[in-house]
Amino acid sequence: MSALPLDAAIRIAAAGETAAKEIGTAMNIAIVDAGGHLLHFTRMDDAWLGSIDLALRKAKTSVLFRMPSAALGEISQPGGPVYGIEHSNGGLISFGGGMPIVDTDGRTVGAVGVSGGTADQDVHVAEAAARAY
Amino acid sequence: MSALPLDAAIRIAAAGETAAKEIGTAMNIAIVDAGGHLLHFTRMDDAWLGSIDLALRKAKTSVLFRMPSAALGEISQPGGPVYGIEHSNGGLISFGGGMPIVDTDGRTVGAVGVSGGTADQDVHVAEAAARAY
Amino acid sequence: MSALPLDAAIRIAAAGETAAKEIGTAMNIAIVDAGGHLLHFTRMDDAWLGSIDLALRKAKTSVLFRMPSAALGEISQPGGPVYGIEHSNGGLISFGGGMPIVDTDGRTVGAVGVSGGTADQDVHVAEAAARAY
Amino acid sequence: MSALPLDAAIRIAAAGETAAKEIGTAMNIAIVDAGGHLLHFTRMDDAWLGSIDLALRKAKTSVLFRMPSAALGEISQPGGPVYGIEHSNGGLISFGGGMPIVDTDGRTVGAVGVSGGTADQDVHVAEAAARAY
Numbered sequence: 001m002s003a004l005p006l007d008a009a010i011r012i013a014a015a016g017e018t019a020a021k022e023i024g025t026a027m028n029i030a031i032v033d034a035g036g037h038l039l040h041f042t043r044m045d046d047a048w049l050g051s052i053d054l055a056l057r058k059a060k061t062s063v064l065f066r067m068p069s070a071a072l073g074e075i076s077q078p079g080g081p082v083y084g085i086e087h088s089n090g091g092l093i094s095f096g097g098g099m100p101i102v103d104t105d106g107r108t109v110g111a112v113g114v115s116g117g118t119a120d121q122d123v124h125v126a127e128a129a130a131r132a133y
Numbered sequence: 134m135s136a137l138p139l140d141a142a143i144r145i146a147a148a149g150e151t152a153a154k155e156i157g158t159a160m161n162i163a164i165v166d167a168g169g170h171l172l173h174f175t176r177m178d179d180a181w182l183g184s185i186d187l188a189l190r191k192a193k194t195s196v197l198f199r200m201p202s203a204a205l206g207e208i209s210q211p212g213g214p215v216y217g218i219e220h221s222n223g224g225l226i227s228f229g230g231g232m233p234i235v236d237t238d239g240r241t242v243g244a245v246g247v248s249g250g251t252a253d254q255d256v257h258v259a260e261a262a263a264r265a266y
Numbered sequence: 267m268s269a270l271p272l273d274a275a276i277r278i279a280a281a282g283e284t285a286a287k288e289i290g291t292a293m294n295i296a297i298v299d300a301g302g303h304l305l306h307f308t309r310m311d312d313a314w315l316g317s318i319d320l321a322l323r324k325a326k327t328s329v330l331f332r333m334p335s336a337a338l339g340e341i342s343q344p345g346g347p348v349y350g351i352e353h354s355n356g357g358l359i360s361f362g363g364g365m366p367i368v369d370t371d372g373r374t375v376g377a378v379g380v381s382g383g384t385a386d387q388d389v390h391v392a393e394a395a396a397r398a399y
Numbered sequence: 400m401s402a403l404p405l406d407a408a409i410r411i412a413a414a415g416e417t418a419a420k421e422i423g424t425a426m427n428i429a430i431v432d433a434g435g436h437l438l439h440f441t442r443m444d445d446a447w448l449g450s451i452d453l454a455l456r457k458a459k460t461s462v463l464f465r466m467p468s469a470a471l472g473e474i475s476q477p478g479g480p481v482y483g484i485e486h487s488n489g490g491l492i493s494f495g496g497g498m499p500i501v502d503t504d505g506r507t508v509g510a511v512g513v514s515g516g517t518a519d520q521d522v523h524v525a526e527a528a529a530r531a532y
Contacts, residue, residue, distance in 0.1 A: 006444050035301025036182065037448050041440035045405050049436050064183025078211045081252040082228050083218045089186045137313050172314050174307035178272050182303050302448060330449025344477045348519040350485045355452045399405050 004033050004101065004110040008133060009040040012101065012112055016129030020116070021046060027116035027125055028055035031101075034109050036060045044116070051115035055085030057091060058098030058126075064089055066108040070096030070123060097122030099130040109133075137234065137243040139164050142173040145234065145245055149262030153177060153249070160249035161188035162257055166235075167242050169193045174217060177249070184248035190224060190260075191231030192246030197222055200240040202231030224263065230255030232263040244266075270299050270367065270376040274399060275306040278367065278378055282395030285381070286310060293382035293391055294321035297367075300375050302326045310382070317381035323357060323393075324364030325379030330355055332374040335364030336389060363388030365396040375399075403432050403500065403509040407532055408439040411500065415528030417428060419443060419515070425525055426515035430500075433508050435459045443515070452515035457497030457525075463488055465507040465532035466483030468497030469522060489494055497520030498529040508532075 009031040017059045020027040028049035031040040036059075043052060061069045073094035076085045096119040101110040114126040142164040153160040158179035164173040168226035169192075176185060194202045209218045219225045229252040234243040247259040275297040292313035297306040302325075309318060319330040327335045339360035352358045362385040367376040380392040386387045408430040418427040425446035430439040441452060458493040460468045472493035475484045485491045495518040513525040
């Protein structure tokens, strides 16, 4: 089912954790496969409890629409073309911190969701994680 | 309950699929009866997984209020008369892509919901599908 | 994501529909991919509305555990080893009518869920459908 | 909130993974803290997708009542003293595979939930994991 093996997910999570430590923020890092199913999850010590669900939903959001969660946020504002899309799929998160994981053929094989800092920090860590694939 | 027979739903779905292929976009196409119950569903190869739920909810939204889902979106913006209506009925989608299916007497006999492209593309395909009835 | 293309799903649904007509029962037939995501759905004219959800959940159940839904039912009875498993995964259905769709390498590439008749009739139609792959 | 640091969770997960490999079964292994919040999750390659949710719920069940999930199952059968308890707390799982993680003072500091094999295999792996604390 998953084209993303566990060892790749562990490598992605480790890269995210390294980037989070560099900026001194405790993050939740979730990795899902191409079908949106959880593959790996790490909560760093002292990370916000409310960010567990955010990390999970950001990863799900990114894989379901094959785009960074922040890209969805740009078009889901009031008056935007997909305003209210967050109510679909059991609840999406459309701000930064979710990134698709894309293979060399351009296929989305999964996604990573990061939460625990500011939106900018979450995006920074998610990008570092996704690049490790 | 349904005045919409399966063979009509198949014809509607096929018209949607043809329109989707013409614009080169992989769509999810859901058709519900007058009671909002699922009658037919097609996911074209490579369509976004997140659009399955959107297509289903757009169809449901359109039949429950007998209007295009985009029409509901116009009045559910912040400050609008039905702001927040998306939280009702187990979750509605109020942007384009849902169209009621109306018989020659003007009765709504069902609805089609389309998702997979931009909102404009979804509307285009939903209109082509609904016209096939 | 899906190793099950739409044209295979349509063939599977058609085989199920043929088998349902042979026994004179109106069925709901749902087909999901390897990740449990809806790919195709058909409700035959006059089928029970309550069976829409059953067909969807039987398909989901069969793919999530790569076994016929009835096989799960055998071990989820009171006193059985997985009693209560139906409460997981957003609600499973553990009686007959769900069948995995397995490729020639033995990999589960999706599942079909059938509901509309007796459990025996549902199983008969689901098996006919799954064989068409 | 959590007295269970991430490095302990990783050690627990690794012990579970080792035990799973020894018996040749692909497992989902979830670890929650004393508040029932997810701390770490691993899905081994080829594990059942339906077992993700089961592993998460077994861990939650074990920490919420500070007992193995199987112990709850013994008293929640039809006619038993807490029949139906699975419907509480957003859905519990009351068969084997969830184990509390207990410190040297006898305090429950978290729980591990394992799913992917038979109930006996799940219990075996969960016990091996919990012992690694």
